[in-house]
Amino acid sequence: xxxISIVVxxxxxxxxxLPLVKAIHEQFPKDRxxxxxxxxxxxxxxxxxxxxxxxxxxxxxLFYLSLSRNFGHQNALKAGIDHAEGDAVITMDADxxxxxxxxxxLIEKWEEGYDIVYTRRADNQNASFVKRKTGNxxxxxxxxxxxxxxxxxxxxxxxxxxxxxxxxxxxxxxxLFIRGLVRWMGFSQIGIDYEPAKRLKGKTKxxxxxxxxxxxxxxxxxSIRPLYAxxxxxxxxxxxxxxxxxxVIYSFQPRHHIVFIWxxxxxxIVFFGGLQLTVLGMIGLYIGKxxxxxxxxxxYLIQKTxxxxxxxx
Numbered sequence: 001x002x003x004i005s006i007v008v009x010x011x012x013x014x015x016x017x018l019p020l021v022k023a024i025h026e027q028f029p030k031d032r033x034x035x036x037x038x039x040x041x042x043x044x045x046x047x048x049x050x051x052x053x054x055x056x057x058x059x060x061x062l063f064y065l066s067l068s069r070n071f072g073h074q075n076a077l078k079a080g081i082d083h084a085e086g087d088a089v090i091t092m093d094a095d096x097x098x099x100x101x102x103x104x105x106l107i108e109k110w111e112e113g114y115d116i117v118y119t120r121r122a123d124n125q126n127a128s129f130v131k132r133k134t135g136n137x138x139x140x141x142x143x144x145x146x147x148x149x150x151x152x153x154x155x156x157x158x159x160x161x162x163x164x165x166x167x168x169x170x171x172x173x174x175x176l177f178i179r180g181l182v183r184w185m186g187f188s189q190i191g192i193d194y195e196p197a198k199r200l201k202g203k204t205k206x207x208x209x210x211x212x213x214x215x216x217x218x219x220x221x222x223s224i225r226p227l228y229a230x231x232x233x234x235x236x237x238x239x240x241x242x243x244x245x246x247x248v249i250y251s252f253q254p255r256h257h258i259v260f261i262w263x264x265x266x267x268x269i270v271f272f273g274g275l276q277l278t279v280l281g282m283i284g285l286y287i288g289k290x291x292x293x294x295x296x297x298x299x300y301l302i303q304k305t306x307x308x309x310x311x312x313x
Contacts, residue, residue: 001032001033001034002033002034002086002087002088003033003034003035003036003085003086003087004028004033004034004035004036004086004087004088004089004090004107004159005035005036005037005038005084005085005086005088005089005090006024006028006035006036006037006038006089006090006091006092006103007038007040007077007080007081007084007089007090007091007092008020008037008038008039008040008080008091008092008093008094009039009040009042009073009076009077009079009080009093009094010039010040010041010042010044010048010076010094011041011042011043011044011048011070011073011076012044012045012046012048013044013048013094013095014044014046014047014048014050014051016094016095016096017039017048017051017052017055017094018051018055019096020094020096020100021037021055021059021062023096023100024037024100024103025061026100027100027101027103027104028100028103028104029103029104029107032107033107034086035061035086036061036062036063036084036085036086037061037062037063038063038064038065038080038083038084038307039052039062039063039064039065039080039094040064040065040067040076040077040079040080041064041065041066041067042067042070042071042072042073042075042076043066043067043068043069043070043071044070049064049066049304052064052066053306056306063305063306063307064305064306065079065080065083065302065304065305065307066302066303066304066305067079067300067301067302067303068300068301068302068303069301071299071300071301073156074176074177074178075176075299075300076300077091077156077176077178078176078178078299078300079299079300079302081160081165081168081169082169083305083307084165086162087161087162088107088110088159088160088161088162088165089159089160089162089165090103090106090158090159090160091156091157091158091160092156092157093156093157096197097196097197097198098119098155098157098194098196099194099195099196099197102119102157102192102194105192106119106158106159106192107159109159109190109192110159110161113188114161114188114189114190115160115161115163115164115187115188115189116158116159116160116161116164116182116185116187116188116189116190117158117159117189117190117191117192118151118154118155118157118158118159118179118182118189118190118191118192119154119155119157119158119191119192119193119194120151120152120153120154120155120191120192120193120194121153121154121155121194121196122153122193122194122195122196148180148183148184149183150179150180150183151191153193154179154183154191155179156178156179157194158182160182161187164182164185164187167185168181168182168185172296174297174299176299
């Protein structure tokens with residue numbers, strides 16, 4: 001029988017590990033495939049690693065990687081994919097919001113010949129109104145600015161065929177946005193819709209600040225169109241400035257109040273100053289990404305594992 005690996009990044013998920021492993025055991029079609037569960041402990045500060053070590057002693061299907069510190073969700077996901085064996089790899093989160101009962105549907109689509117089977121999250125009614133609306137706006141903005149199109153609600157819950165995994169593992173991106181990279185790779189892909197469940201236990205690790213950083217990282221990792229947008233914006237404002245010259249000349253006539261003139265100048269200076277800082281920040285962000293890329297530091301460091309690998313990799 002063929003083998004499928006299930007990769008799960010986990011950060012401070014000690015209460016969710018055992019229910020997750022049990023759910024995978026119950027839902028996986030073990031009569032048709034061998035399977036391995038590979039959980040990546042992303043430098044957790046709770047007892048996640050202790051729980052993994054305890055379960056792995058009695059569960060021959062469970063393997064783990066423990067990273068030397070918290071490298072972030074995307075890097076932990078990359079670590080798991082790089083070390084996953086089998087004919088296909090499934091990635092999912094540890095909080096059970098990615099429903100394990102969907103594993104069979106992913107595998108069935110793979111059996112039909114698709115290389116990548118990804119999932120689309122339906123509108124999460126458990127999330128706040130603001131979070132749902134900002135999420136919708138982000139996907140529209142991403143598809144407008146980036147060089148690939150993401151389905152609304154695309155998640156990191158997907159299946160990839162071995163040949164896709166091998167190519168993905170060779171990519172040397174430092175600033176990872178995996179759902180964008182997988183879309184960029186092409187191959188035959190199909191999406192499956194799902195209703196996200198409530199987080200089983202604990203709190204989400206994605207604060208508003210982290211979500212904003214991840215959103216900006218996703219766009220700038222997949223496209224340089226924001227720089228073109230800055231150019232177009234600069235040209236447009238320059239044209240408006242030229243067209244406003246007659247009004248400026250008219251406003252300097254003696255019968256007009258001097259306060260209006262100074263107020264107009266002040267607003268104009270502040271506006272263009274803010275615009276320049278925004279564009280410079282955007283350019284600096286791309287330069288910073290280049291700086292990070294050329295250093296070629298590893299995306300993750302493995303501290304401990306029960307896999308037969310060299311952790312100095």
